[in-house]
Amino acid sequence: MGSYKFIANILIPIFVLLLSLNCMMACNCKEQLSTTFYDNTCPKALTTIKRSINAAVSRNPRNAALLVRLLFHDCFVQGCDASLLLDGAGSEKQSRANNGVLGYELIDDAKAAVERVCPGVVSCADILAVAARDASVAVRGPSWLVRLGRRDSTISNAAEAATDLPRGNFNLSQLISSFDREGLNAREMVALSGSHTIGQARCVTFRPRIYDNSSNIDAAFRSSLEANCPPTAPHGDGNLQPLDLMTPNRFDNNYFRNLVSSRGLLTSDQALYNGDSTDSIVTEYVNNPSTFDSDFAAAMVKMSEISPLTGTNGIIRTLCTTAS
């Protein structure tokens, strides 16, 4: 047998067999995601989702923030499997860590629109990932390609949400280790925090920062916040404040400009620029908005591919709120 035939008939089949065994045994599931996943089974999936998300953001620009945050809170807990969307006692949704999370019905609407064009095909987990991208674009943020093929979990667990999600009072080392657990480095953590360039936070989440005398916080900014957030809970707990006081409805790099002028809203925001190791990244994003945009897009792709369910794992839910 010539060496060409040996390679073609023996080595290549063995190689393919080993490769597929390897995939079955130790599924590196993100390798199974692809941008063309629904091209044959639901060619209208992406345009249908985009139409639904654009309508939601034109109704209310804050909806863009809600959608970007939903993907984060889903992916950090049990991976990007839409576990966040499940209703029921003891679900992630009911965890304290998800208390202020809103916008679930926006995903339900997008899912209903997709079910009308191709029932039972497109997962809630994929819709979450596409919706976050479309939301970014709708408020003039960066775009990126979303690889598809995630499937939906049938379980979710409130306790896991409490452990896995970072909190607004975290210091820098807590933030870095919380993202490190999900395979995201400090630079990706800073870039992703840049999504606080849109959206709002409740007084209950920023009160500790404004009434702590040792906070690194601009004096005038502090007084304006105090006016809208009385010192003692539960008074004013739900009062809203934009996370980016300059341009709360536009995706830009003003979030980082605020940090440099000590006008970060949350303790975890100001921690990124407080005389520590991430200061230089913040400065870079202030001076170079296009670097922020491209780092943000790349980090969103990475975050949206944390431990997906693929192949025969998980299911395609009919309603995102229900495990069937």
Ligand code: HEM
């Ligand atoms: C770095 C660690 C992070 C912490 C500690 C944190 C914490 C918070 C807190 C406390 C709020 C206010 C929520 C409320 O009032 O209920 C908030 C809002 C928000 N977060 Fe984060 N976050 C972090 C990272 C992220 C990431 C990675 C994303 C997305 C990629 C994100 C997207 C958002 C958005 C868009 C809002 C505004 C939501 C709205 O308008 O309701 N956050 N975050």
Ligand SMILES: *[C@@H]1O[C@H](CO)[C@@H](O)[C@H](O)[C@H]1NC(C)=O
């Ligand atoms: C951050 O917070 C943790 C938990 O409260 C604490 O153990 C740690 O010392 C803090 N780190 C810094 C650098 O302040």
Ligand SMILES: *[C@@H]1O[C@H](CO)[C@@H](O)[C@H](O)[C@H]1NC(C)=O
């Ligand atoms: C912070 O400073 C104010 C005004 O000086 C003072 O009344 C208050 O007791 C201080 N709070 C703490 C926790 O030290």
